[in-house]
Amino acid sequence: MDIASKDLLQLYYYLKLTRHLEGRVTTLYRQGKILGGAWTSYGTEAISVGYSYALEKDDVIAPYFRDMGAYLVRGITPKRIMAHYLGKKTGVTGGKEGNVHVGDIKLGIFGYPSHLADNLPVAVGAALAFKIRGEKRVAAATTGDGGTSRGDFHEALNMASVFKVPAVFFCNNNKYAYSTPLTRQMAIKNVVERALAYAIPAEIVDGNDVVAVYTAAKKAYARAREGGGPTFIECKTMRMHGHSEHDSAKYVPKELLEEWKKKDPIINMEKYLLNNKIANQPGLDEVDKRVKQELVDAEEFAEKSPYPEGKEAIEGLYATPL
Ligand SMILES: Cc1ncc(C[n+]2csc(CCOP(=O)(O)OP(=O)(O)O)c2C)c(N)n1
Known part of the structure; x- marks a missing residue:
């Protein structure tokens, strides 16, 4: 699939924005x-950035808690996210929620009920509505x-x-659900087997690799829009931080983290952009600078914002009702 240079650079920008924001x-x-906890997507940002960037504006997402990249891509600003974490009125939930249960229906983002796949039936409901109305829209959903x-x-x-x-x-x-490794939660090798059991094409x-996620997502969305039905995409990655920032994740073998550190999605994308001459090092440094400034501004905005009454x-x- 040919991806325009401007889109590849945007994918890189969102990877960096997600990493630095978290x-x-x-x-x-x-x-x-x-005010609450801090769950991050450290090391897995390519998934949320890739699948959301491949969507059209009228599509919807039912995300889960490691989807910061998707919130940003769909237009929840760093200012609103920072204000959210600081419990401010200008935050995504107006200061009501102290975790990451956020959404914005105007941006096509369902706020999710729980971290654990309860968002998938929501996406199916939306998709069924699109089908009944004859709209060529897609609903995407994620789970660990x-x-x-x-x-x-x-x-x-x-x-x-x-x-x-x-x-x-x-x-x-x-590879982990809190402290439970894959081998203690399922007897199959690949999660795709679960989708195949329902006759859903799976990959x-x-x-x-943000380009791989984006490409697979684009293909699946096109098929869905043409009436081809659902697709399941298993994105293999590694949770590089604890379940949440309160968790030191001592139960994860160090060698596993060392191995996956070398496969960092941002380093991967930098290599891709440099090797394919889509960007040079000063260009990448410029993105880094821009992202950091955006976050300084976001934090200042959040600090200055009032608490709700x-x-x-x-x-x-x-x-x-809309
Ligand atoms: C019904 C329910 N049980 C337990 C929890 C607490 N909890 C939230 S996320 C999570 C683990 C999720 O693991 P996984 O689906 O693999 O996602 P990952 O954290 O690996 O991204 C647990 C146990 C919850 N939110 N809801």
């Missing part, structure tokens, strides 16, 4: 400035490997397949 959030968490062991995952895939809805599922297979991609706690809790 890095800064982690620092703020350690300083005690974050652990989430694929839960009932919601299986119900969603079964229904998506039976009704042939335009939904595309991504698995961020980062394994390198989850640390008490009475706002009960406002906006229920959906207003």
